[in-house]
Amino acid sequence: MAKKQSKRRRSSPSISSDSQTPPPDIALWTGAGIRPTEQILAQLGRFLSSNQFESIEEANAAIQQFTTQGTSSSGPPATTLQQAQELIWRAAEAPPQQRRQLAKQALAICSDCVDAYTMQAELTSSLATARELYAAGVAAGERVLGSTAFVDDTGHFWGLIETRPYMRARAGLAQVLWRQGEQGAAIGHLQDMLRLNPGDNQGLRYDLARWLLNTGDDTALTTLFEQYPDESAADWLYTRALWLFRTKVSDTAPRALDEALAANPFVPTYLLGKKKLPRTVPTIMTLGHADEAIVYVLSASGDWSTTPGALAWLKERTALQTKIQ
Incomplete structure (x- = not known):
């Protein structure tokens, strides 16, 4: 049986002179599958809201019509x-x-277009600029959603198309803050985002676990x-194993x-240096496969190398498991 695919990432752009730390490496907008799905759902919502239906059957027939005719039936x-x-979405x-040009045009049309800030932040190699753009996106998202959304929609936040741009921008801001050394602020963002959306469609828990491990919380x-x-993701299981090894409780x-x-x-294989890591991050990650291992090791190799005895323990345990098999 084929294993399910997990979160997607992309390689980091070059580093600017204002920082010696790579910018965020998470694909908030350019990841495969994000744009088509959300665009269709948003256009379907626009189509349904522009029509009045007297029965469920009539509404279902309209949805079928939308599916058949395509997004043109949603109206402008x-x-x-x-x-x-x-x-x-076009950009x-x-x-x-x-x-980049289309993102600027989008902001000229509406300064509260959150994804336009996020898209520009992903395209810059400057951490300082990325931080400003992500923060502007978060602020715009708060204006668009209004304060009641953060109360009424808590627990299923990602389930609403309207909240997703805000969640993308905030995830990007957290990544930048972490890379700039503001660990407490970065952790606070992810913890609050998991409160808003405990289902964690964005996979924030993996970074949060490694960050908490790093800070010793x-x-x-x-x-x-x-x-x-x-x-069952490798990121989660290896982080937990390393944490238990560190605590020795x-x-x-x-x-x-x-x-x-x-x-x-x-x-x-990658943590112990038996095989070199590729220069680019895999664009698609599959649970249990080498690409998942590469993504994890690129993020967590420092945690293992700075934990006394951890790599030796990993080597010993790996050899033991090989003998058993």
């Missing part, structure tokens, strides 16, 4: 924000330079691991590492 954008967002498929990390007990670390090795046996 009704607001400047919708006009700007349509431009951003997502354009080359970088054209994408065992209490918060324990709570986070308990919140997602059935997680129980004998569960070996079992946790064995579970991680079973989930993705490719991680030790």
Whole structure:
């Protein structure tokens, strides 16, 4: 049976003179599948809101009509924000330079187009500029959504198309803050985003777990691991195993590492230097495969190398599992 695909990332752009740390490497807007899905859902919503239906059957027939006729049946954008967002969806498929120009045009149409800020932030190699753009996007999102959304929609925040630009911008801001050394602020953003959307469609929990491990916040990390007990991604399982090895408060670390090795046996190959990491980050990551291992090791190799005895423990445990098999 084919394993399901997980989150998508892209390689980092070059580093500018205002920082020696890479800009965010998460594909907030250019990732495959984001634009087509959200654009169609938004246009469907516009189509339904512009029509009145007397029954469920009539509404279903209208949806079938929309599916058959395509997005042209949704009608033109009704607001400047919708006009700007349509431009951003078009820009997502354009080359970088054209994408940048279209994002600026979108903001000229509507200064509250959150994804336009996010798109520009992804295209800059300056951390300082990216931070300003992501922060502007977050502020715009708060204006668009209004304060009641952060109360009424808590718990299923990502389930609304309207909230997703805000969540993308805030995730980008958290990444920049972490890279600039503002660890507490970065962690706070991800924790609050998981409060808004505990289903975590964005995969924020993986970065949060590694950040809490990095800062030594065992209490918060324990709570986070308990919140997602059935997680099977390599990022999660190897982080948990390393954390248990560091704390040395129980004998569960070996079992946790064995579970991680079973989930993705490719991680030790890259962590122990048996195979070199590629120069570019895989654009698609599949659970249990080498591309998942590469993405994890690119993010977490420092955690392992700075933990005394961790790599030796990994090597020993990997050899033991190989003998058993």
